[in-house]
Amino acid sequence: MKSLTKIFLVFLFISTCGFAQGLDISGYLKFFAHPNLNSPYKFDHLGTRLQTNFSYNLGDFADFRSTLDFNYEATKVPGLFNEARSKGMTIYPVEAYIDLYWDKLDLRIGKQFIFWGKTDWINPTDNLNPWDYQNIGAEIEDYRIAVTAVKSNLYLGNYTIEGIWLLHFLPDKIPNGIPDKMGSLNVNMLPAELPQNKLGNTEFAFKISSEIANIDYSLSFFHGFDKNPTYIFNFAPAPNPHLEYQQKYLPVNILGGDFITTFHKFAFKGEAAYYFTKDKNGDNIFIENPHLKYVLGVDYNFTGKLKFSLQFIQDILFKYDPAKEKEGWEKLHNPFPDIKSKSASSLSTVVNYSIGDFTSFQLIGVLNFKNLDYFILPILNYGLADGLNIYAGATLFGGPSKSPFGRSKKGKRAFLEIKYSFTL
Amino acid sequence: MKWIFSVLFVFIFSSTFFANNLTGREIMEKALNKTTWDYMQGKVELILINSSNQKRIRKIIMYSRKRNKDESDMLMKFIYPADVKNTAFLTIEHKNTDDDRYLYLPALRRVKRIASSGKGGNFMSSDFTYYDIGKPKLNDWKYKRLEDEKVNGYDCYKIECTPVDNSIMEDTGYKKIIRWIRKDIFVTIKSLYYDTGNREWKVLEVPEVKKIGNVWFQTDMIMKDLQTSHKSEMIFTGIEINKPVPEDFFSKRYLQRIH
Numbered sequence: 001m002k003s004l005t006k007i008f009l010v011f012l013f014i015s016t017c018g019f020a021q022g023l024d025i026s027g028y029l030k031f032f033a034h035p036n037l038n039s040p041y042k043f044d045h046l047g048t049r050l051q052t053n054f055s056y057n058l059g060d061f062a063d064f065r066s067t068l069d070f071n072y073e074a075t076k077v078p079g080l081f082n083e084a085r086s087k088g089m090t091i092y093p094v095e096a097y098i099d100l101y102w103d104k105l106d107l108r109i110g111k112q113f114i115f116w117g118k119t120d121w122i123n124p125t126d127n128l129n130p131w132d133y134q135n136i137g138a139e140i141e142d143y144r145i146a147v148t149a150v151k152s153n154l155y156l157g158n159y160t161i162e163g164i165w166l167l168h169f170l171p172d173k174i175p176n177g178i179p180d181k182m183g184s185l186n187v188n189m190l191p192a193e194l195p196q197n198k199l200g201n202t203e204f205a206f207k208i209s210s211e212i213a214n215i216d217y218s219l220s221f222f223h224g225f226d227k228n229p230t231y232i233f234n235f236a237p238a239p240n241p242h243l244e245y246q247q248k249y250l251p252v253n254i255l256g257g258d259f260i261t262t263f264h265k266f267a268f269k270g271e272a273a274y275y276f277t278k279d280k281n282g283d284n285i286f287i288e289n290p291h292l293k294y295v296l297g298v299d300y301n302f303t304g305k306l307k308f309s310l311q312f313i314q315d316i317l318f319k320y321d322p323a324k325e326k327e328g329w330e331k332l333h334n335p336f337p338d339i340k341s342k343s344a345s346s347l348s349t350v351v352n353y354s355i356g357d358f359t360s361f362q363l364i365g366v367l368n369f370k371n372l373d374y375f376i377l378p379i380l381n382y383g384l385a386d387g388l389n390i391y392a393g394a395t396l397f398g399g400p401s402k403s404p405f406g407r408s409k410k411g412k413r414a415f416l417e418i419k420y421s422f423t424l
Numbered sequence: 425m426k427w428i429f430s431v432l433f434v435f436i437f438s439s440t441f442f443a444n445n446l447t448g449r450e451i452m453e454k455a456l457n458k459t460t461w462d463y464m465q466g467k468v469e470l471i472l473i474n475s476s477n478q479k480r481i482r483k484i485i486m487y488s489r490k491r492n493k494d495e496s497d498m499l500m501k502f503i504y505p506a507d508v509k510n511t512a513f514l515t516i517e518h519k520n521t522d523d524d525r526y527l528y529l530p531a532l533r534r535v536k537r538i539a540s541s542g543k544g545g546n547f548m549s550s551d552f553t554y555y556d557i558g559k560p561k562l563n564d565w566k567y568k569r570l571e572d573e574k575v576n577g578y579d580c581y582k583i584e585c586t587p588v589d590n591s592i593m594e595d596t597g598y599k600k601i602i603r604w605i606r607k608d609i610f611v612t613i614k615s616l617y618y619d620t621g622n623r624e625w626k627v628l629e630v631p632e633v634k635k636i637g638n639v640w641f642q643t644d645m646i647m648k649d650l651q652t653s654h655k656s657e658m659i660f661t662g663i664e665i666n667k668p669v670p671e672d673f674f675s676k677r678y679l680q681r682i683h
Contacts, residue, residue: 028507063681140531140532141531214521216537263522266539303544357654358474358478386480386481386504386505387507421505421507423509
């Protein structure tokens with residue numbers, strides 16, 4: 001019924017706007033196959049998508065935009081591969097918002113993407129749109145989730161003040177990595193606890209941006225909830241000893257900043273955020289300690305056909321005592337304690353290369369130094385004709401099984417997509 | 425009546441004499457002055473043709489303005505094909521420092537300052553470089569006038585341009601450029617580019633030149649890469665010269681409003 005309402009609203013909108021000038025219809029049709037590389041199921045995704053974008057321009061004062069996905073997933077057909085994943089046809093409203101423009105103020109109201117940060121791929125200040133870690137692929141709208149928000153941009157001379165109000169909380173989508181059994185103990189999952197949907201729980205953020213010489217910089221603040229769940233464990237003793245856990249989404253305040261500057265063929269950039277978590281004193285083993293995450297990077301543009309980016313990432317925990325943490329986990333009888341280092345460092349790279357006339361290659365990679373676990377996302381793009389592209393790639397994870405990327409090894413998959421983009 | 429013919433004779437003779445005695449630098453200076461505007465806007469069709477004669481087309485809307493004598497701004501927005509539609513570039517030129525370059529990628533919904541690929545970087549993956557599509561700086565080159573030649577039936581000055589120093593050569597990728605400039609309108613209608621190894625690299629042909637307002641404009645340009653047999657053509661349509669473009673077009677704010 002919800003889907004029918006969505007379709008009705010879309011067609012109502014088209015028919016209303018169809019007679020007016022300023023309507024722009026575009027989108028894409030794509031076939032996608034994401035074969036699993038080490039899973040009992042042959043495909044993670046297999047299907048077809050029609051995405052439609054409607055933009056309606058109301059002169060210099062306002063714009064309207066909506067994006068709607070009609071998705072058919074063959075892997076989700078009952079009985080084909082795994083009945084639990086069955087869905088078939090879905091209609092997904094990706095974005096729908098209205099822009100209003102004044103002399104010094106822009107407003108965007110509705111379901112939208114708001115990406116913050118000046119570094120690539122890893123952005124400590126980018127905490128507004130949740131991630132869908134189950135669906136990392138070629139399209140950003142596949143692995144990021146739009147939020148319903150009011151966004152305002154106030155332009156005051158050389159400064160831009162951005163204010164955001166997120167109307168309701170959405171969490172990240174993360175594959176469940178907790179096994180049913182830990183050693184000899186059974187593990188029970190309790191229903192996740194999300195923030196209550198009330199005015200006091202709405203999230204907000206501010207950012208002030210400017211430039212000096214040829215340096216673009218910004219300072220930001222976010223008040224809301226961690227989109228990553230905190231796992232709260234509890235040991236239930238005899239007669240039926242077991243572990244139970246619950247995912248909770250806890251409040252967090254984040255103070256951030258970023259910059260980027262260029263010098264000839266180089267761009268130097270940095271981004272940092274301090275996370276004020278609920279574990280202010282570092283005495284709760286489940287809740288993440290206050291921490292600082294920063295990224296420093298450099299881009300080099302060889303000839304326009306080859307671009308290279310390298311970034312160093314570090315996450316430093318404050319008020320963290322590994323011995324105290326270990327003691328706490330032992331009391332829980334948990335055979336897999338989550339003992340972290342006081343700091344964790346990584347390296348990330350993005351390489352873009354135009355191989356031939358109509359072929360390009362992109363490589364995204366992240367390597368964690370502690371366990372040498374890694375994530376690699378290579379994507380090859382061949383332009384068959386104007387607007388017709390083939391994408392081939394893979395999401396690869398590696399490293400020890402207890403490491404962050406090593407835990408995701410089961411999620412290794414390839415992908416092949418044929419996409420035709422159109423404008424009516 | 426006689427004196428009119430005398431004056432005309434002296435005028436024609438002297439102008440021919442002075443034209444024939446122009447140095448390479450003077451010809452180039454006249455050519456640069458003939459193609460100057462304060463504002464320009466129009467559509468560009470960029471056709472990329474590979475050695476197998478496969479074509480890809482890009483269509484762009486372009487706005488340009490001169491901020492002052494030595495600095496200009498340029499905004500380019502893709503309108504075709506659909507997969508790159510609404511991608512936009514903003515270049516703020518600076519005389520003494522690196523230009524500011526901003527890229528808006530619709531998928532990322534954000535404007536990003538980007539590093540320059542240098543003047544020798546390829547423009548939109550074509551055979552044109554950023555240097556080729558920009559206005560050359562007179563003082564970056566030394567000029568030698570060669571013997572005049574005819575190109576496509578037009579009398580042309582033939583000028584050899586060599587970089588004043590190695591940094592210009594490294595930045596543009598050119599060790600030498602030979603230009604053929606039409607004598608009647610002082611517009612380049614052919615150029616031959618040599619790579620840093622002094623090998624013939626690319627040839628520019630200009631099949632169409634139009635006078636728009638008071639400015640002669642190269643409305644069709646074909647750049648052939650002699651080493652790879654790749655070819656790119658730029659066709660300009662709907663060109664408007666000196667029609668003021670709002671100042672806020674050349675801002676990051678406007679880039680974000682594009683969709």
